[in-house]
Amino acid sequence: MASTPDGLGSSVTHAFHHTGQRLKKLLRPDGRRIHVASTPEEHAHLQKALTAVEPDDNFDICLHGSPEHLAAVREIHNHHEERRGQLREKHANVYDEIENVHLQLEALSHELNSLTDHGVSLDANFSKFGYDAHLRTRDYDSSANSISRSSSEHGPRDWDAERRQGRSLKLWKRPVVRQYLHKGLIWRSSELQEVASFELFVDLLYVGIIAIIGDSAAEEPTAFGLLKFVIVFSIGWKIWADVQIIISWLETDDIIQRLTIMFVMTCLVGFTLNIVESFETTYAMMISFYVSQTRSMLLSLAPPAIRFPKVEKSEIMLMRTAACSTAVPGQLPLMDGILDSYDIIGQGLLVVLVRSVQKSRSGIGRSLNQWFEFQPSLNIEHKTERTNAFVTLVFGYSVVSLFFQNKAAYGVNAFFGKAILGLIQAFCFNWLYFEIDGWNIHTHAIRRSILSSLTWIVIHLPFIMSYVLGGAALSKLVLAHDCADADVETLTEGYAELSESEIPPGLRWFYSAGLGMALLCMSVISFTHVHKKFEGQRVTKRSRLGLRVAVAVTLLCLPLAESLTSLELISTVTGLIVLVLMFDLYGCTFVGESFVRDGRKCKYWADCPKKRRRALEEAMKNGHVVNVEELAVDEKGYAPAP
16 A cells, blocks of 8 residues: 655654754655755755755755745645544544544643743743753643644634734732742743833833932032932832832732832822932921832732742831831931841842752751742843843933033034033943943853842942932033133023032042942943853953953042043043943954954845746856846746836
């Protein structure tokens, strides 16, 4: 009896569905072989190799995902559907039993894969943040049973049916933990956590908060002004961090969540309106708005059944609320510092305690282990994306604060030059943070270890505070008329009133030391990551970070040079920061390649019908000149529009 082609060029298991491997060979019902190429280069290689190996020309080559590939797969799929129907009619007595066993095996294979191997959806996560063998995905919304899947899913999607599968928005839903730790493994949803629109709305509100806090500090460049800046900024940062943690931990997607965020934003507005005079007359109002926001966050942590880690976070919020409610302005710095230290140290101690309990074999350890069996876990994509967004806001503030209005006919003067130098500084910091330190990462700090994770999270607060302080001071230095070609009469009335003829010593320290501390914190952030290495790198990472630390120390000491004018001070700082950037760019290059230009040739490729491709290959093989315009004319004689 003649055998029917099985449709595949080799033995295939169900693992293809789970591991993401692609079928490289197919067999049509008429016996013609189909080879699938992933890239145009592979297509050309297969064409050359198979022509020599298979002289019968009984094969076709198609690109993966092309219309020819899709049509061939559908043809073979329909053929096997017909074969299955024929077998069902011929062996009706045993077919149903075999089919049931086959579907059960598929379901069990799918479950084994989800328990023992990571899904394809994690590949992008591993590529960006580093591999983690303890990470698993779980799809809670899937109708996931393989037994219930029909073979029709391989055909075209039914868009009309999907149109009738909308979801309703509910007033309240029980919160679902997005990712959690369980017996040494991190379980998370297989779907990516997208940034909600209200999160971006909160970020927009923080643009104004950062501007008010920074400008208020620049107006009072003293030790007391610095202390006030640190306290107020820390409280504002805690509000933002608490909102992001709760959104990252819990998935609710209901109306109550939106109303809660709106209430938090209302409290933020009230908090911001009372910042400037907070240590004189508006302290009670500012703290009352902060306490109200904290209590709303506590209510958000109440419903879930995951207990201890949220108890620790709730404990911090309760203690901070009580401290702020009972303290007077003079006591607030001490209490805020104690609670900040407890919050930082408590996170580390909690992780150590959890690991110790899980490894303990005693009766007490097993009893305590019930508290830690399920723990909410940080979503690395959401945390990094939200932190990057906040850093972008800070960089943006430093640029916007440089703007002033000129009324001179020719406004290219010292004011303009200082503003441009400030823009260069912000651009260099942005380049270093996102493009240099955030590029070529092998293992992200959050995934590397507990110590690196806590360091990365904690160090961002002094980094952002320092940069905001330096940017706020820079806005004052730009308007100073203590140097040549800085005529205050060229400024409009509002900005002329802000211009100073002499720079206060505190403003020098805020600017230079602020940017120096920001550069030092950025060095620590880069050090917590594990970056990819390659042979022949011009300068190692440690050497490049060494220069950063040296420049940061120089900036910290630069205010001691009191003879520098505002233009000289800004120029010196800009030159040092540009030096750091150029050294990093040079150090990331390869010794065997030119630093100036890329010597590789540019390649282009295009798709064309099978007949024209064969004619083109034949012409190139015989050394004939090919007229591309003639190839562009279709079979009906029409040329494409230019």
